[in-house]
Amino acid sequence: MSDISNFSGLGGSGASELFQILRDGRPRTKTELAEQMGLARSTVTLRIESLMELGLVGFVDEAVSTGGRPSSRIALKAGSKVVLGVDIGASHLRVALTDLSGLRLREAGRTIEVGQGPDVVLQSVVELGNELLDESDRAAGDLLAIGIGVPGPVEHRTGRPINPPIMPGWNGYDVPGHLQDHFHVPVLVDNDVNIMALGERNVAWPGVDNLIFVKVATGIGSGIVSSGMLQRGADGVAGDIGHIRVHSGNGVPCHCGNQDCLEAVASGPAVAAKLRALGLDAHSSEDVVRLVAAGSTEAVHAVRQAGRDVGEVLSACVSLINPSVIVIGGSMTLTGEHFIAGIREMVYSRTIPLATQHLQIVQSGSGLDAGVLGASMLAIHHAMSPQRIDAMVNGLSGQAAS
Known part of the structure; x- marks a missing residue:
């Protein structure tokens, strides 16, 4: 499993380096590990003992023996430790308890408005997280990390939301600190689209190292995986395609202060506004989906044009990043093939054949699960990184010394 967090290399040493080899879950003998690492078997044994x-x-x-006593094999105990994955949406909260392979053990959710503020929402996270740990009969030491996705920009270095437009009261709030006070483990926070890219890639495209996940709903954004790494950029705003200007706009104002941003032209509410101007009863993405399902010609044409607008921006992204897969998620995908057909039309017509000859543009396979699954993977990648394994092993040494 490729690590697409910031902890993707074998930058650790000792037991942590050995652990990175065993992360794939494949059992190995001590002799195999010693040969792979170029170390004495006795050294490998000491490191295995620390991890055990x-x-x-x-x-x-038992491994197959070539004669004499059979060799025992060592492997990752995926179920021995757990992480919490948290998906905070505009009006929902989902929390999942998963093992180190990403398998969901338990899950809970609530309907809650993110606009109620961080104290209210994060208190619900604490309550649901504790319930899941209690129900699974887990000790406090079994929890290794928490991953969280929020519907707004995040300063990745600190995990604090930065001027999130639909999250009043959250700007600069210390989300990691709040939850660390309750759970006493590392807390990783990222915006929801990056989290969804992690989840989609892990569930549906584990062998793909170059992927763009695009969410089109109330807002528009993308998560970029390049060379197996999630790309956040210098300030954590890589993939913010919703505020790229498109040509089909007619001076439509965007909440960011500019005009004709992709989000202001092609998001669910933007399409609904266009349909209202035509006399149709449309106020949200759900209304757009309803009208398309009812066979409204105006709605189908508006959705197809919204797809073209998204495709216009993505055609530039394809030339720049050269992904092998573009995954489209969010509520606008519920309009069926009309929306994605518009995207394909523009991407394939505006990008050189070399960049699109193997490109797939598909609807999300993980659906509503992408967020909570991605949050879990964010926590897992951190918990299993060389730095964290080294810290835990050093903690054992400190306990022994005292």
Whole structure:
């Protein structure tokens, strides 16, 4: 499994380097590990013992022997530790407890408005997280990390939301600090589209290292995976395609202060506004979906044009990033093929054949699960990184010394 967080290399040493080899879940003998690492078997044994003491690896079935005593094999104990994945939406909250392979063990959710503020929403996260840990009979030490996705821009270095337009009261709020006070583990926070890119890639495209996930709903944004790494950019706003200007706009104002931004022209509410101007009863993405399902010609044409507008921006992204897959998610995908057909029309006509000859443009396969799954993967990648494994092993040494 490729690590697409900021902890993707084998930058650790000792037990952590050994653990990175075992992360794939494939059992290996001590001899195999010693040969792969170029170390003495006795050295590998000491490092395995440290990881076993942490509960991260263990012996599995016996390996085939070439004579004499069979060799025991060591593998990742995916179920020994857990993480929490948290998906905070505009009007919903989902929390999942997963093991180190990303398997969901338990899940809970609530309908809650993000506009109620961080204290109210994060208190619900604490309550649901504690419920899931209690129901699964997990000790406090079994939880390794928490991953969170929020519907707004995030300063990745601090995990604080930065001027999120639909999250009043959240600007600069110390989300990691709030939850660390309750759970005492590392807390990773990212915007929802980056989180969804992680989830979609892990569930549907695990072998794809160059992917763009695009969410088109109330807003528009994208998460970019390039060379197996999630790209956040210098200030954490990589993929913010919703505020690129498109040519089909007619001076439509955007909440960012500019005009004719993609989000102001092609998002669900933007399409609804166009249909209202034609005399149709449309006020939201759900209304647009309803009208398309009812066979409204005006709605179909508006949705197709919105797809073209998104495709115009994505055609430039394809030339710049050269992904092999573009995944389209969000409520506008519920309009069926009309929306994605408009995207394909523009991308394939405006991009050189070399960049599109193997390109797939598809609807999200993970659907509403992408957010909570991605949040879990964010936590897992951090918890299993060389830095964190080294810290845990050093903690064992400190306990032994005291």
